[in-house]
Amino acid sequence: MAYFKINQELIDPEKAALLKDICPFSAISSENGRLEISAACKMCKLCIKKGPQGVIELVEDEEITLNKDEWRGIAVFTEHNKGEIHNVTLELIGKARELALVTGHPVYALMLGSDIKEAAAKLLHYGADKVFVYDYPELADFKIDLYTNAFSDFINKVKPSSIMVGATNLGRTLAPRVAARQRTGLTADCTRLEMKENSDLVQIRPAFGGNIMAQIVTPKHRPQFCTVRYKVFSTPAPLEHFNGELVLLELLPEQLQSVYEILSIEEKPREVDISEAEIIVAAGRGLKSKDDVALIEELAKLLGGVSACTRPLVENGWFDPKRQIGLSGRTVKPKLIITVGISGSVQFVAGMRNSDCIIAINEAENAPIFDVAHYGICGDLNEIIPQLLEMIRGEQEHGL
Amino acid sequence: MDIIVCIKQVPGTTNVEVDPLTGVLIRDGVESKLNPYDLFALELAMQLNAADGGQTSVISMGPPQAGAVVREAIFMGAVGGKVVSDRRFAGADVLATSYTLSQGLRKMADFDLLICGKQTTDGDTGQVGAEIAEFLGLPHIGNVLAVEEIKNREIVVKVNLDSSIVRQKLPLPCLICTDGDINTPRLPSYRRKKEFNEASLVFISLEDFDDKDESHYGLSGSPTQVERIFPPEKNQEKQMFHGSGTELAANVYALLHEQKFVD
Ligand SMILES: Cc1cc2nc3c(=O)[nH]c(=O)nc-3n(C[C@H](O)[C@H](O)[C@H](O)COP(=O)(O)OP(=O)(O)OC[C@H]3O[C@@H](n4cnc5c(N)ncnc54)[C@H](O)[C@@H]3O)c2cc1C
Numbered sequence: 192m193a194y195f196k197i198n199q200e201l202i203d204p205e206k207a208a209l210l211k212d213i214c215p216f217s218a219i220s221s222e223n224g225r226l227e228i229s230a231a232c233k234m235c236k237l238c239i240k241k242g243p244q245g246v247i248e249l250v251e252d253e254e255i256t257l258n259k260d261e262w263r264g265i266a267v268f269t270e271h272n273k274g275e276i277h278n279v280t281l282e283l284i285g286k287a288r289e290l291a292l293v294t295g296h297p298v299y300a301l302m303l304g305s306d307i308k309e310a311a312a313k314l315l316h317y318g319a320d321k322v323f324v325y326d327y328p329e330l331a332d333f334k335i336d337l338y339t340n341a342f343s344d345f346i347n348k349v350k351p352s353s354i355m356v357g358a359t360n361l362g363r364t365l366a367p368r369v370a371a372r373q374r375t376g377l378t379a380d381c382t383r384l385e386m387k388e389n390s391d392l393v394q395i396r397p398a399f400g401g402n403i404m405a406q407i408v409t410p411k412h413r414p415q416f417c418t419v420r421y422k423v424f425s426t427p428a429p430l431e432h433f434n435g436e437l438v439l440l441e442l443l444p445e446q447l448q449s450v451y452e453i454l455s456i457e458e459k460p461r462e463v464d465i466s467e468a469e470i471i472v473a474a475g476r477g478l479k480s481k482d483d484v485a486l487i488e489e490l491a492k493l494l495g496g497v498s499a500c501t502r503p504l505v506e507n508g509w510f511d512p513k514r515q516i517g518l519s520g521r522t523v524k525p526k527l528i529i530t531v532g533i534s535g536s537v538q539f540v541a542g543m544r545n546s547d548c549i550i551a552i553n554e555a556e557n558a559p560i561f562d563v564a565h566y567g568i569c570g571d572l573n574e575i576i577p578q579l580l581e582m583i584r585g586e587q588e589h590g591l
Numbered sequence: 592m593d594i595i596v597c598i599k600q601v602p603g604t605t606n607v608e609v610d611p612l613t614g615v616l617i618r619d620g621v622e623s624k625l626n627p628y629d630l631f632a633l634e635l636a637m638q639l640n641a642a643d644g645g646q647t648s649v650i651s652m653g654p655p656q657a658g659a660v661v662r663e664a665i666f667m668g669a670v671g672g673k674v675v676s677d678r679r680f681a682g683a684d685v686l687a688t689s690y691t692l693s694q695g696l697r698k699m700a701d702f703d704l705l706i707c708g709k710q711t712t713d714g715d716t717g718q719v720g721a722e723i724a725e726f727l728g729l730p731h732i733g734n735v736l737a738v739e740e741i742k743n744r745e746i747v748v749k750v751n752l753d754s755s756i757v758r759q760k761l762p763l764p765c766l767i768c769t770d771g772d773i774n775t776p777r778l779p780s781y782r783r784k785k786e787f788n789e790a791s792l793v794f795i796s797l798e799d800f801d802d803k804d805e806s807h808y809g810l811s812g813s814p815t816q817v818e819r820i821f822p823p824e825k826n827q828e829k830q831m832f833h834g835s836g837t838e839l840a841a842n843v844y845a846l847l848h849e850q851k852f853v854d
C-alpha cells in the first residue's frame with residue numbers, strides 16, 4: 192500500500208514547471224499553484240528521484256503481512272502439443288534451476304493434458320524436482336476455464352513462490368486469467384530474471400514504449416507471475432543423474448465442467464520461423480527502397496540463412512509480419528545475425544540480444560545497435576552490401 | 592448484440608525517452624492517439640452491429656484527455672462512451688487497471704459482448720482483456736481472427752493458437768480479444784463528427800463505482816512495482832571497423848570467413 196503525497200506548500204511555479212517536464216507521461220499538472228498527479232501516472236518515480244527534493248513523497252502505509260516462507264518453489268508451466276513439449280518450457284526450467292540456486296527453492300513443472308504422464312516424465316531429465324500433472328480427458332484441448340481451474344488448484348495446493356509461463360498465444364491467454372484469479376501481479380515478456388535472497392523475483396523488461404528497461408518486483412504478493420518468450424533463455428542440457436518425481440494432482444468434477452466447445456482444430460502449415468533460424472540477415476529503415484530488400488534476401492540466401500526486419504519495414508509492407516524481430520515480433524537466438532541499417536531500439540534489441548554473433552552495419556557512429564554488437568561496421572550499407580555480395584559470390588564460383 | 596469495446600489512448604510516438612542520468616525528458620512529439628490494435632476491435636464491433644443489429648459503446652481508462660479517443664470511436668460509429676478517470680487510479684499495473692475497468696463496466700448498460708484489442712502499443716502485451724474477464728466472471732478468448740456465427744446466445748469464433756487455428760463456441764455474454772490486422776478499420780465519419788453530442792461522452796470516477804475502497808486502485812491496488820528504470824547495458828568488448836565501403840565489405844567478409852559462415 193503506497194501513495195504519492197504532494198507537499199503543496201513547497202511548490203512554486205518554477206518547481207511545478209520542472210516536475211511537469213520530468214514526468215514522461217504528462218501526468219503532472221498544476222492549477223492555481225496546486226500540483227495534481229493524474230491517472231496517466233505510471234509510478235516511474237522520476238518525479239521523486241529527479242525532482243526538487245521533498246515536494247513529492249512516496250508514502251507507504253500499513254504493510255500487508257505476507258509470510259514469504261509459506262510460498263516455496265519456482266514453477267514452470269509446460270506448454271505442449273499432445274505431449275510434444277515446446278522448447279520454451281525447457282528454457283524456462285533451465286532458468287528456474289539457476290534462480291533456485293539463490294534461495295534453495297525446488298524447481299517445479301506443471302503439466303495439464305490428457306494421457307501425458309510419459310511426456311511429463313521427460314521434464315525430470317531437465318532438472319525439475321517435481322512435475323505436477325493433471326491428466327484428464329477433459330484437458331486434452333486448451334479450454335481456458337478448465338486450464339485456469341487446474342492452474343489455480345495447483346497454486347492453492349503447492350503454493351509456489353514464482354511462476355514462469357512461456358509467452359506463446361496460449362500462455363498469454365492463460366497467464367493473465369490465472370494471475371487475476373490469484374489477485375497477483377503479472378509481468379509480460381521479461382527479458383531478464385534474477386532472484387533475491389528473500390525470494391523476490393526481479394523481472395526486467397523493456398518498458399514505457401521508450402528506450403528504457405524497467406526492473407519490476409512483486410514484493411507483497413505471491414505467487415509472482417511472469418511470461419517469457421521463446422529463445423530468450425538457453426536450452427539446458429539434459430542431466431545424466433536426476434531424482435525428481437512425478438506427482439499426480441486431482442480436480443473435482445465441477446472443476447472439469449467447461450462452457451467452451453471446440454468445434455474444429457486445424458493444424459497450421461509449418462512456416463519459416465525466424466526463431467529457429469541459425470543465420471539471419473535483418474534489415475531496417477536504413478534501406479532506402481523496396482528494391483534493396485532483394486540485396487538483403489540474396490545475402491541471407493548466400494549465407495544459408497533467412498531474412499528478417501524491424502517493425503517499420505513491416506508497417507510499410509516490405510516484409511511479412513512473421514519476419515519481424517523484437518518485442519512485438521519474434522525473439523531470435525541465431526549463431527549469426529547481421530543487422531543492416533538498424534538503429535537498435537530496445538524493442539528490437541530485446542528480440543535478438545542473445546544471439547551468438549552480432550555484426551551490425553550502420554553509418555551512424557553512435558547508433559545504439561553498436562552497444563550490443565560484437566562487431567560494429569560503421570559505413571554506408573549501399574556501398575558495403577553489394578561489394579560483400581560480390582566477394583561471397585566470387586568465392587562460391589571459385590569453389591565450383 | 593450490444594457491444595462494449597475497451598479502447599486506450601497511447602502516445603502518438605514511440606520515442607519517449609528519459610535520460611536516466613539527468614532525468615531530463617527527450618520528447619519528440621507528445622501527441623496521443625487511439626491504440627491502433629483497438630481499431631480492429633472497434634471495426635469488428637461495427638461489422639457485428641451491421642449484421643445482427645444492436646449498438647456499440649466504448650470505455651477507456653486514463654487521464655481526462657482520453658476523452659479524445661472516445662470521441663474518435665464515436666465518430667467511427669460507437670453510440671457513446673465512458674472515460675474512467677480519477678487521480679486515485681494513478682500508477683495502476685495490469686491487475687489494478689483491469690479491476691478498475693471491470694468496475695467501470697459494471698456501471699455501463701448491459702452488454703452481450705465485450706471486445707478488447709490484442710495489445711497496447713505503449714508497452715503492455717495483451718493481458719488486460721483476460722483479467723477484466725476474470726474480474727467480471729465471464730468466459731473469454733484471445734487472438735480472435737473472426738466471429739463466424741452468433742446464435743441462441745452463443746458465439747462461434749475462429750482463434751489463432753500457436754500451431755493451430757481453432758474454432759470454438761462459447762456462451763454470451765463473454766469477452767473476446769481480437770488478433771492483429773483482422774480487418775480494415777473504417778475512418779471517422781465527417782457527418783458523425785458534425786452531429787456529435789457532448790452528452791454521449793461521460794466521465795466517471797471512483798465515486799461512481801460499487802467498490803469505493805481506494806486501496807484497490809492505482810498504486811495501492813498494484814501488486815507489481817517498478818523498482819528502477821535504467822538504460823540497456825552496453826557490450827564493452829565490441830570491435831569497431833571504419834573505412835571505405837570496399838574496406839568494410841572486406842572486413843565483414845573476413846569475419847564471416849574466420850567464423851566459417853562462408854568457406
Ligand atoms: C511497444 C513497442 C514495441 C515495439 N516493437 C518493436 C519490434 O518488435 N521490433 C522492432 O523492430 N521495432 C519495434 N518497435 C519500434 C522501435 O521503437 C523502433 O522504432 C524500430 O525498431 C526502428 O527500426 P529501424 O532500426 O529499422 O529504424 P530507425 O530507427 O529509423 O534506424 C535506421 C538506421 O539506419 C541507419 N542508416 C540509414 N541509412 C543508412 C545507410 N545508407 N547505411 C547504413 N546505415 C544507414 C541510420 O543511421 C539508423 O540508425 C516497437 C516500439 C514500441 C513502442
Ligand SMILES: Nc1ncnc2c1ncn2[C@@H]1O[C@H](COP(=O)(O)O)[C@@H](O)[C@H]1O
Nearest residue numbers: 597652707708710711715716717718719
Ligand atoms: N486503460 C485502458 N482503457 C481501456 N481499455 C484498455 C486499457 N488498457 C488496456 N485496454 C484494453 O486491453 C487491451 C490489451 O491491453 P494491454 O494488456 O495493455 O496490452 C487493449 O487493446 C484494450 O482493448
